[in-house]
Amino acid sequence: MDYEELLMIKTAWYYYLENMTQQNISELLGITRVRVIKLLEKARQSGIIQFRIREESADRMQMERKIAKDYGLKDVFVVPAIPGADVEETNETIAKAAAMYISGRLGEDGLINIGYGDTQSRILNNLATMRERPISFVSLTGGVNNYLPNARSNIFNAKLFLIPTPLLASSKEMGAAMRQEDSVKEISRMVQLASFTVVGIGGMSDTSTIVKSGILNKNDMLYLKMQGAVGDVLSHFIDKDGNLVPTGIEDRLISTPLETIKELKNVIGVAAGIKKVEAIRAALRGNYLDVLITDESTALGLIGEEDVAE
Numbered sequence: 001m002d003y004e005e006l007l008m009i010k011t012a013w014y015y016y017l018e019n020m021t022q023q024n025i026s027e028l029l030g031i032t033r034v035r036v037i038k039l040l041e042k043a044r045q046s047g048i049i050q051f052r053i054r055e056e057s058a059d060r061m062q063m064e065r066k067i068a069k070d071y072g073l074k075d076v077f078v079v080p081a082i083p084g085a086d087v088e089e090t091n092e093t094i095a096k097a098a099a100m101y102i103s104g105r106l107g108e109d110g111l112i113n114i115g116y117g118d119t120q121s122r123i124l125n126n127l128a129t130m131r132e133r134p135i136s137f138v139s140l141t142g143g144v145n146n147y148l149p150n151a152r153s154n155i156f157n158a159k160l161f162l163i164p165t166p167l168l169a170s171s172k173e174m175g176a177a178m179r180q181e182d183s184v185k186e187i188s189r190m191v192q193l194a195s196f197t198v199v200g201i202g203g204m205s206d207t208s209t210i211v212k213s214g215i216l217n218k219n220d221m222l223y224l225k226m227q228g229a230v231g232d233v234l235s236h237f238i239d240k241d242g243n244l245v246p247t248g249i250e251d252r253l254i255s256t257p258l259e260t261i262k263e264l265k266n267v268i269g270v271a272a273g274i275k276k277v278e279a280i281r282a283a284l285r286g287n288y289l290d291v292l293i294t295d296e297s298t299a300l301g302l303i304g305e306e307d308v309a310e
Contacts, residue, residue: 008043011036016049063299067292071284074291077101079272081296087207090272090295095122098270098293099130102196108133110195115234116141116167116255117200118209119270125149128158136161138190140199140234142178142254143167143215163187165254167235168215172251179254191256197264199288201271202232203279210235220249231279233258233269233288240278242286261288268293277301 010029014020015036022040026033043049064076079097082089102112102123112127114120114137124147127135134157139147142165149156164183169175178184191197202208204225210216210232229237229245234255237245244250244258261267269289271280274297281302283289294302 005048007031008039008046008048011039012043012049015040060296060299063296063303066303067284067299071289071292072287073284073289076291076299077293078299079293079295087273091119092122094270094272094293094295095119096126098123098198098268099126101291101293102198102268103127103130106135106195111136111138111190111193113138113140113191113194113197113256113264114147115197115199116143116146116209117202120198120200121146123198123270124158125156128156131157133157134159138187138194139163140191140197140256141167143213146209146213161187161190163254167210167254168249169252169254172248175252175254184254188256191260191264194264195266197261197267199233199261199267199269201269201276201280201283202235203273203276204229204231205275216249223247224249230282231276233261233283233286238279238282238286240282240285242282242284242288258286258288266290270294272298274298274301 007029011025014025014028015022020028022033022036026036040049060078060080064078067073068076077097079094082093085093106112112135114124124137128149136159137147139160139162142163144162144164147160147162165178169178202210204221206218206221211218211221224237224245224247227245227247228239230240231238235253236250236255236258237247239245267289268291269280269283270293272295277298280292280294280298284292
C-alpha cells in the first residue's frame with residue numbers, strides 16, 4: 001500500500017466515520033483542504049469508499065421513480081408506512097411529511113393554495129407552527145372551518161385568505177350567486193399567484209371528511225358511485241379516468257374548477273390509504289398533479305394494480 005492510498009483511507013475514515021470537517025482533516029494531516037477534497041473524490045472513484053443505500057430505502061426510491069415515470073410526475077415522495085396505524089395517524093404522518101417537503105422549497109414570502117380535507121387542514125397547521133415567518137394560505141374551496149387553526153396549535157404563523165361561503169350551497173341558483181360575489185372572485189384571483197397548490201384526494205368511503213362533516217350523506221355517496229365516481233379532488237367527483245362526473249352536487253359546489261388546477265404549477269397531491277388507491281390513480285390519470293406525497297402501503301397498491309393491468 002503506497003502513501004497516497006494510505007492518505008485516501010485516512011481522509012475517508014476521518015470524514016465519513018469520525019464526522020470531521022474537511023478543514024479539521026487538512027489541519028490534522030498537514031495537507032491543504034483542496035487536497036482533502038481531491039483525496040475524497042479519488043477514494044470514491046477507486047472504490048475505497050463504497051456507498052450502500054439501505055434496502056428498504058432503495059425499495060421506496062424505486063417505487064417513487066416508477067410512479068413518477070408512469071404518470072409523468074415531477075416528483076413522488078413515499079413515506080414509510082407505520083404498521084397498525086389508523087386513518088388519523090396515517091393522515092398526520094403524511095401531513096407532517098408534506099409540510100416538511102413544502103417548507104424546504106418555499107421562499108420567505110411564499111403563497112400556498114390549500115384544499116379542503118382533514119389531511120390538508122393538518123398540513124396547514126403543521127406549516128403554520130414550523131415556520132418562523134407567517135405563511136399566506138389561499139383556500140381553494142368554501143367551508144371556512146376546515147381552514148382554521150386546530151386546538152393543538154400554540155403557534156400559528158399564517159395569514160388566511162378564505163372563500164367566505166359554505167362548501168356546498170343549498171341550491172344551484174344559490175351556488176351561482178355566491179360564485180359571483182366580489183369577495184369570492186377576489187380570492188379566486190389570488191389562486192394564480194401561489195407558489196404551491198396542495199390538494200387532497202378523497203375516496204368513496206362513508207368515513208370521508210365530506211361525509212363525517214355532514215356536507216354529504218351515505219345516500220349521496222351511493223348516488224355518486226352509481227354515476228361512476230371513484231373519488232374526489234377538491235370535492236369535484238371524478239371517474240376512474242379522472243374525468244369530472246356531472247351531477248346536481250357539482251352545480252352547488254363552491255370550489256376551484258379542476259381545469260384551473262390543471263393550469264397551475266407545482267400542484268401537490270397528498271393522500272394515503274388503501275381505500276384511496278383507486279381515487280389517487282384516477283387523479284393521476286386526470287393529470288391534476290405534479291407531485292404526489294403518500295405512504296408506502298398506498299404506493300404499493302398503485303404499483304401492484306397498475307402492473308396487473310399491464
